[in-house]
Amino acid sequence: MQYRLKRYITYCCITLIACILPFIQINQNQIFLLSFDHKELHLLGLVFSMQELYVMPFLLIILFVGIFFITTLLGRFWCGWACPQTIFRVILRDLIEGKILKLNKISNKQKTQDLSTWSAKLKKLISFLIITVLCFCASAVLLFYFVPPSDFFTYLLDPKDHLVLLGFWIGIGAFFTFDIFFLKENFCIYVCPYSRVQSVLFDEDTQSVIYDERRGGALFDSHKERIPLPLKQRIPEAECIECQKCVKVCPTHIDIRAGMQLECINCLECVDACTSVMGKFQKPSLVQWSSPNAIRQNSKIKYWRTKTIGYSFVLTLSIFLAFFMGEKHDQILLNITRPTSLYTIHTDQSITNEYILLIENLNQKNQDFIISISHPDLEITRPKHKILIKGGQKRRTVLILKYKGKLQNPARDLSIPITIKISSTQNPSITTQRRTVFIYPKEQP
Numbered sequence: 064m065q066y067r068l069k070r071y072i073t074y075c076c077i078t079l080i081a082c083i084l085p086f087i088q089i090n091q092n093q094i095f096l097l098s099f100d101h102k103e104l105h106l107l108g109l110v111f112s113m114q115e116l117y118v119m120p121f122l123l124i125i126l127f128v129g130i131f132f133i134t135t136l137l138g139r140f141w142c143g144w145a146c147p148q149t150i151f152r153v154i155l156r157d158l159i160e161g162k163i164l165k166l167n168k169i170s171n172k173q174k175t176q177d178l179s180t181w182s183a184k185l186k187k188l189i190s191f192l193i194i195t196v197l198c199f200c201a202s203a204v205l206l207f208y209f210v211p212p213s214d215f216f217t218y219l220l221d222p223k224d225h226l227v228l229l230g231f232w233i234g235i236g237a238f239f240t241f242d243i244f245f246l247k248e249n250f251c252i253y254v255c256p257y258s259r260v261q262s263v264l265f266d267e268d269t270q271s272v273i274y275d276e277r278r279g280g281a282l283f284d285s286h287k288e289r290i291p292l293p294l295k296q297r298i299p300e301a302e303c304i305e306c307q308k309c310v311k312v313c314p315t316h317i318d319i320r321a322g323m324q325l326e327c328i329n330c331l332e333c334v335d336a337c338t339s340v341m342g343k344f345q346k347p348s349l350v351q352w353s354s355p356n357a358i359r360q361n362s363k364i365k366y367w368r369t370k371t372i373g374y375s376f377v378l379t380l381s382i383f384l385a386f387f388m389g390e391k392h393d394q395i396l397l398n399i400t401r402p403t404s405l406y407t408i409h410t411d412q413s414i415t416n417e418y419i420l421l422i423e424n425l426n427q428k429n430q431d432f433i434i435s436i437s438h439p440d441l442e443i444t445r446p447k448h449k450i451l452i453k454g455g456q457k458r459r460t461v462l463i464l465k466y467k468g469k470l471q472n473p474a475r476d477l478s479i480p481i482t483i484k485i486s487s488t489q490n491p492s493i494t495t496q497r498r499t500v501f502i503y504p505k506e507q508p
C-alpha cells in the first residue's frame with residue numbers, strides 16, 4: 064500500500080478522534096478540558112481545580128519527553144502523519160483543488176496554477192470558501208478543549224456578553240485560513256519552531272526520508288551547497304533515471320536527492336513516486352523511509368538504542384506518576400482566612416474568633432458538609448447546620464468559634480493551635496482539614 068493512502072487513512076482517524084473527543088464524557092466530565100472559565104482541568108474523568116494542578120508538571124514532562132522520543136525515533140513523523148497544517152494542506156491542495164476542482168495535479172506540485180480564465184478564478188474562489196468554512200470549524204473544535212461544546216454554542220447565542228470567546232473563534236479561524244490558503248508550506252519552513260529544533264534530536268539511526276546515494280548515484284557535489292554534479296562526473300551504473308518525479312511531487316519544492324533538508328515535512332510523496340518508477344525495473348525505491356545507518360549497512364532500522372530507551376523510561380515514569388497523583392487527587396478543597404480583628408469580647412465576657420472558609424466541592428455530586436474542631440474548650444456557634452454545596456461548586460461561609468473553657472487573665476494574647484475539619488455526611492471519605500489558631504486575649508487594662 065502506498066504511504067499516501069496510509070497517510071490519508073491516518074488523517075481521517077485523527078480528524079474523527081479530534082472532533083468526537085470533546086463530546087465523550089467519563090463521570091460527566093470531558094476526557095480533556097482546560098477550562099479557564101471554571102478554573103479546572105478535566106482529564107480522563109477526573110476534575111482538577113486550578114489550585115491542585117500538581118498533575119500539570121507531569122503532563123508537561125510527558126509532552127516534552129514525548130516530542131523528544133518520537134523525533135529521535137521517527138524523525139518528523141508528526142509533520143507528515145498528524146500535523147493539522149499538513150492535513151489541511153492535503154485537503155485543500157490535493158483533495159479540493161486537485162481531485163475535485165482539477166486546478167492542479169497531485170503528482171506535480173511545482174507547476175503554478177493557471178488562473179487566467181474566469182472558470183479557474185471561480186474555482187479558486189470556491190476552494191477559498193470551502194477551506195474558510197473548514198478552518199472555522201477547526202477553530203471551534205480547538206476551542207471545545209477549553210470551553211465545553213454545549214457552553215460554546217450557548218455563549219455564541221449571546222455574543223455581546225462573550226466577546227472574548229467570539230474573538231478567539233474568529234481570530235483562530237482567520238489565522239488558520241490565512242495559513243492554509245496563503246502561507247502554505249512556508250509556515251513549515253519559516254514559522255514552525257518544531258522544524259528548527261528537530262535536527263538536534265536526530266542521530267544516524269533516526270528514521271527519515273533518505274535518498275540511497277550508493278544505488279542512485281550522487282547528483283550533487285556538496286550536500287551543503289547543493290551544487291548539481293556535471294553529467295560526466297556521474298557514475299555510469301547509477302540507478303536514478305533522473306525522471307524528476309520525486310522532485311515534482313514534493314510540496315515543499317526540494318530535491319531529496321541533495322540530502323536531508325530542513326524543509327522536508329516527511330510526507331513520503333517522493334518515496335511513493337520513486338517506488339512506482341523503480342517498480343517498473345523490479346527494483347526497490349531509491350528514496351526510502353529509513354535511517355542513514357540502515358541504508359549504509361543495508362540493515363533494519365535500530366529503534367532501541369541508549370537515547371530512545373532513556374526517553375521511554377522517563378516517559379513511562381512520568382505517565383505512572385501522573386496517574387498516581389491523579390488517583391490521590393482531592394475531592395474537597397478548604398481555604399481559611401481570618402478577618403482583621405483577632406477576637407471579639409462580648410458583653411457576657413465570652414470570647415469568639417471568626418474565620419472565613421472557602422469550601423470547594425470537587426466531587427460531581429451534591430454534598431452536605433459538617434465542620435468539627437479538634438479543641439475540647441472551643442465550640443462552634445456558627446454555622447449550626449450542615450452546609451450544602453452542589454457538585455463542582457464552591458461556597459464561602461463564616462465560622463465562629465467560642466471559648467467555653469475556664470476564663471483566664473493571661474499577661475499576653477494566647478494563640479491556641481486548632482484543626483478545623485470538614486467532612487461530607489454522605490461520604491465520610493470526602494474530608495479535609497486545615498490547621499489554624501484561636502486567639503485568646505490578654506488581660507484587659
Ligand code: SF4
Nearest residue numbers: 303304306307309337
Ligand atoms: S523518482 Fe527515483 S528515479 Fe526518478 S529522479 Fe527521483 S530518485 Fe531518480
Ligand code: SF4
Nearest residue numbers: 313327328330331333
Ligand atoms: S522531500 Fe518533499 S516529498 Fe519527500 S518527504 Fe520531504 S517534503 Fe515530502
